[in-house]
Amino acid sequence: MVATTELPTTVFSLDLNEEQIQMQKWVHEFAEDVIRPAAHEWDEREETPWPIIQEAAKIGLYGPQFLAATTNDSTGLLLPVCIEEMFWGDAGIGMAILGTSLGVAAIVGNGTPEQMGEWIPQCFGTVEKPALAAFAVSEPDAGSDVSALKTRAVYDEAKDEWTINGQKTWISNGGLADVHVVVASVDPALGTRGQASFVIGPNTPGLRQGAKFKKHGIRASHTAEVFLDDVKVPGRQLLGGKQKLDERMARAREGRSTGVQAALSTFETTRPAVGAMAVGIARAAYEYALQYAKERVQFNKPIIMNQAVSFTLADMKVDIDSSRLLVWRAAWMGRTRHPFTSAEGSMSKLKAGETAVRVTEQAIQILGGMGYVRETPVERWARDAKIMTIFEGTSEVQRIVIARAISGLHIT
Numbered sequence: 476m477v478a479t480t481e482l483p484t485t486v487f488s489l490d491l492n493e494e495q496i497q498m499q500k501w502v503h504e505f506a507e508d509v510i511r512p513a514a515h516e517w518d519e520r521e522e523t524p525w526p527i528i529q530e531a532a533k534i535g536l537y538g539p540q541f542l543a544a545t546t547n548d549s550t551g552l553l554l555p556v557c558i559e560e561m562f563w564g565d566a567g568i569g570m571a572i573l574g575t576s577l578g579v580a581a582i583v584g585n586g587t588p589e590q591m592g593e594w595i596p597q598c599f600g601t602v603e604k605p606a607l608a609a610f611a612v613s614e615p616d617a618g619s620d621v622s623a624l625k626t627r628a629v630y631d632e633a634k635d636e637w638t639i640n641g642q643k644t645w646i647s648n649g650g651l652a653d654v655h656v657v658v659a660s661v662d663p664a665l666g667t668r669g670q671a672s673f674v675i676g677p678n679t680p681g682l683r684q685g686a687k688f689k690k691h692g693i694r695a696s697h698t699a700e701v702f703l704d705d706v707k708v709p710g711r712q713l714l715g716g717k718q719k720l721d722e723r724m725a726r727a728r729e730g731r732s733t734g735v736q737a738a739l740s741t742f743e744t745t746r747p748a749v750g751a752m753a754v755g756i757a758r759a760a761y762e763y764a765l766q767y768a769k770e771r772v773q774f775n776k777p778i779i780m781n782q783a784v785s786f787t788l789a790d791m792k793v794d795i796d797s798s799r800l801l802v803w804r805a806a807w808m809g810r811t812r813h814p815f816t817s818a819e820g821s822m823s824k825l826k827a828g829e830t831a832v833r834v835t836e837q838a839i840q841i842l843g844g845m846g847y848v849r850e851t852p853v854e855r856w857a858r859d860a861k862i863m864t865i866f867e868g869t870s871e872v873q874r875i876v877i878a879r880a881i882s883g884l885h886i887t
């Protein structure tokens with residue numbers, strides 16, 4: 476090695492650029508001024524916070540432009556940076572605003588440019604009348620096991636029309652959305668490789684909401700069953716088109732690699748985003764607990780002066796920062812098309828989700844009784860955090876995905 480006093484030139488940097496910093500500040504202001512003050516009310520009401528979604532639409536935080544700006548960022552970091560700020564504000568309202576992007580991600584991930592142009596604007600509606608989108612995969616007998624979907628899509632060649640029948644459950648914005656992206660089985664014998672995604676537009680006969688769930692957390696976000704009874708969908712609403720699906724299923728029948736699978740490909744891209752949501756909740760709880768620990772006096776000194784408390788805060792901070800780094804790495808890899816050889820997207824979601832649960836629980840402990848009551852938001856943050864280890868693949872499912880990726884074996 477040659478010793479040198481000159482600093483090496485490098486392109487590696489974790490500094491956000493000027494545009495990213497401006498967007499981060501802008502979303503943070505909205506989270507602080509609009510989302511946080513409304514969070515308790517909408518959590519108690521357990522309803523979709525339409526006025527807040529409309530506010531977000533008015534300033535351009537809800538709509539295709541915001542999505543384009545964040546997803547076009549060449550580093551991939553802008554989306555997780557903005558999501559973290561929004562969920563720092565509140566996870567229930569954050570989910571009500573961002574739930575649409577699950578449906579949009581399915582359209583972007585599987586659709587043709589024409590389908591994107593037709594459907595993405597409809598997912599968001601207009602500033603005056605915002606709309607929502609939903610992504611419907613889960614079913615009563617198919618949660619972690621996506622290959623077990625029973626919802627069937629049958630093609631009528633003469634009419635170039637699909638008929639979809641089935642029942643979906645746990646669907647964010649289910650029944651309330653104008654646009655539902657529904658994953659259905661076309662050839663059940665092929666498992667996930669025989670599945671396809673269909674866009675179902677507003678007021679389509681046969682699609683209706685079932686029961687709405689009363690939840691533990693993210694209560695401002697609507698979650699419901701969706702029933703599909705003889706829903707008729709024109710051929711052009713099969714995402715990616717019939718030819719591509721036929722070719723993929725033919726490859727699967729011959730035992731060849733099929734590449735993209737409808738539901739799984741959407742989850743690949745959305746998991747780092749869920750990691751960013753979890754980082755936002757964890758950071759909110761950590762900041763609150765840090766401040767409280769400096770102010771709360773017991774035994775004639777602030778409680779932070781006890782190592783038991785300050786070391787807990789140190790651990791919380793380390794967990795949050797390491798989670799964010801994993802989220803940023805996965806987002807960067809996704810944007811720059813680095814293959815996720817070790818399931819880095821799943822790694823980020825796993826670590827951040829479990830961090831959010833642990834850190835919010837630690838924050839309750841630091842606040843003592845004040846952490847256990849609704850006078851402070853920490854109790855709500857702990858309830859909200861738990862979903863981060865359940866939806867978009869449970870922690871166990873993430874471990875399976877990672878174990879398979881690192882071992883090359885079909886771990887079950």
Ligand SMILES: Cc1cc2nc3c(=O)[nH]c(=O)nc-3n(C[C@H](O)[C@H](O)[C@H](O)COP(=O)(O)OP(=O)(O)OC[C@H]3O[C@@H](n4cnc5c(N)ncnc54)[C@H](O)[C@@H]3O)c2cc1C
Pocket residue numbers: 577609610611612613617618619620644645646647648690693698862865866867868869870871872875887
């Ligand atoms: C609030 C909320 C919003 C949601 N939003 C949506 C949405 O918009 N769209 C959508 O399609 N779905 C959505 N979901 C569904 C969510 O993705 C599922 O709940 C999740 O995938 C788990 O499925 P399940 O609930 O059926 O649990 P199960 O699959 O029944 O799992 C139960 C337990 O068994 C474990 N387990 C299962 N299989 C294995 C295994 N092989 N090895 C080890 N452990 C295993 C799981 O990890 C879990 O701990 C949402 C759920 C909730 C609660």
